[in-house]
Amino acid sequence: MNLNNISVLSRHVLLRKHVLGRSWLTFAKIRFLQCASKLVANTILTKLVNNRTAFPNPPSRTLFLTACLFNSKNDNIDEEDVIEAEIEELFQEQIPLGLGKDEHRVFIVHPDVKWGSKKQYLTKAALQMEEAVGLVKTLHNWSVVDTLILSTKTPEKRRIFGKGNFQILTEKIRSTPGVTAIFVNVERLSAASEKDLKEAWGVEVLDRYSLVLHIFRCNAKTKEAKLQISMAEIPLLRSRLRNEVENLDQQGGGSRYIMGSGETHYEMQQRLLKERELKIRAALEKLKKKRHLLRSQRKHKDFPIISVMGYTNCGKTTLIKALTGDTLEPKDQLFATLDVTVHAGQLPCHMTVLYVDTIGFLSQLPHQLIDSFSATLEDVIQSDLIIHVRDISHPETVNQKVNVLKVLSDLQVPDRLLNSIIEVHNKIDLVEGFEASDSEAIPISALKEHGLDVLKERMEEAVLKCTGRQAMTIKVQLNTPQLAWLYKEATVQLVDDTEDDCSANVKVIISRAAYGRYRKLFQVTS
Incomplete structure (x- = not known):
């Protein structure tokens, strides 16, 4: 039996998106008992777990859990599937913004603040507008129909601009055909401001917070x-x-x-x-x-952890791919990475390290957005070393650096990490006649794999220092498990046979804790 055999009424009940409640659960049970055998329940569960697109509307957690009631012996359904169904239902509840459309024609306005606490001193209005255009174009089928940089002395007012400039802006919007949304390039609009602007312009109004959230949702x-x-x-x-x-x-x-x-x-x-x-x-x-x-x-296995951080689209994933050889797919796109991923690689001394790829940062993001991703960014706080990747070809590279360091400070990253950050100047292949301006920073091209040897040597030096590892030569007895233990718990660099065939000199990099365990386990006195 398959889904086509269920009565029209039953299918209508099953496919509708219901609010979880006793009445629905009771009704669903009755319909299952009347119309659906256990085989039908199995079919429904299989489609829900393996092929959500089999249903015309997103299946709700209620439908999923109801099917589970009639399929308790099905080995293919476990708690993970139920949790996934709950998360999917929460995620599918769209924000009432009208942003779920397949496309938008966006008019961008950038308020150029002339003075006060909101004035940006490390960048220019034209560059901020360029970033705003890049944000909109990140979204598939979204386009920018026009842009306008307009000065303001009153960014805290409900309409942001003075009466004259606001009138100019409104006339410009109304005379531009096909506008479906206005993107005001500010961190966050107040509820009152958003309401006023919507009434004045008659279309959806977005700020950086709502637009970036929508980009996150799509990715x-x-x-x-x-x-x-x-x-x-x-x-x-x-x-x-x-x-x-x-x-x-x-x-x-x-x-x-x-x-x-x-x-x-x-x-x-x-x-x-x-x-x-x-x-x-x-x-x-x-x-x-x-x-x-x-x-x-990961800590138990004692692998050093290196967090790779930077402004969005600075080349973090490309760098990790070059360092590890993993089959990653970097994209020339803002916020292509939203999840922390871990990739293993080796330093020149053959020591295995774990590279943590993190979400990219952006200027003028509200604290609520950073707080929401704090659980993900906890991996950074627990790391042994931070690599700060900068797109040195970007005209706002200095401003981007300031924003990244500010976020790290807001996350309360320990001083031991902040003081040992290795700064990497990426994309030097895009800068004609590049000359290093900072003797401490390491110039590289992750895409062309230039400068990676120098970076690996610097990382090795820093990791050995911050993790308390040391290079030493240990004499081991070959008729014991000593050598096998060292291969497992330390980094073996070289094994030299001695005149005595029963022993060897082993050059290793080992942590103090591991060396202590080695001495205790094999009763080594020196």
């Missing part, structure tokens, strides 16, 4: 990335909920209370939003514990 692949994005969306959902309630109050639209519930529509929505936030936090906590376990396992 998210793993469970952790989806959960972190869902958490970062909560402030936007709350803001829009307040706007909706204010609009209803002003229009005097309908009763404020839900019949028989004793709570207002706003209170009910706030409660549902709070419940959603708690679900996300609980799911994130589970993944955090799992990540902590993986981190503990």
Whole structure:
């Protein structure tokens, strides 16, 4: 039996997206008992787990769990599948922004602040506009129809610009055909500002926070990335909920209370939003514990950990690919990497290290967005060394460096890591007549694999220093497990036979802790 054999009514019930509740669970049980054998339940579960696109609408967690009730003996379904279904349901709840469209024609306006705390001193308005255009073009089928840099002395006001400039901007937008969204290139618009601007222009209004979140949503692949994005969306959902309630109050639209519930529509929505936030936090906590376990396992194996960080699209993934030979697929795209990934490589001394590829940074990102990804960035805090990759060909490379260091400071990265950062100047092949301006920085081209030998030597020196490892020669007895133990627990560089066929001199790099275990295990006195 397959899904086509279920009655029309049953399929309609199964495929609709329902809110989890007792009435739905009871009804679903009845319909399963009436219309669907256990074989049908198996078919549904298989399609839900292996081929979500088999359904015209995204299947809800309710449908998944209901099918599980009738398939408790199915060995193919486990707790991981249920967790994945829960995360997918949370992630599929779109922000009420109208950004789910396949395409948008965007008008970008950049407020050029003339003075005050919000003035940018390390960059220029034209370069900031260039980055804003790059953000929009990151999205598939989104296009920029026009741009405008407009000066302002009052960025804190609801309409950001003075009366005259705001009128010029509004006329410019209205005279530009086909505009479906306005991107105001500021960190975050207040709820009041967003409401005013939408009313004035009649289209969706975006700030950097909402646009970057949408880029994240489009690039998210793993469970952790989806959960972190869902958490970062909560402030936007709350803001829009307040706007909706204010609009209803002003229009005097309908009763404020839900019949028989004793709570207002706003209170009910706030409660549902709070419940959603708690679900996300609980799911994130589970993944955090799992990540902590993986981190503990890496520490137990005593592999040095090197975190590779930098501004978005600076070439971090390309560098890790060049250092490790892994089959990575770097993209010339903002925020191509949203998840922390770990890749093993070897230093010149044959010591194995783990390179951690991290999410790229961006200027003017609100704290809520950084906080949402703090669980991911904990790997950086636990690392032994940080490599800061800079795109030296970018005109804003100095400003990008300042932004990265600021985020690292906000993450409360220990001083031992901040003081030992190795700075790498990447993409020197794109700079004609490149000359190093910083004697401490290492110039490389990750794509062309130029300068990597120097970088590896510097990393080796830093890793040995920060991890307390030391190079030494140990005399081992070949008729014992000593040599095999050293190969497993340390980095063996050279084995020299001695005149005595029963022993050898082994040159190793070994940590103090491992050497202590070696001496205790084999009762070595010196």
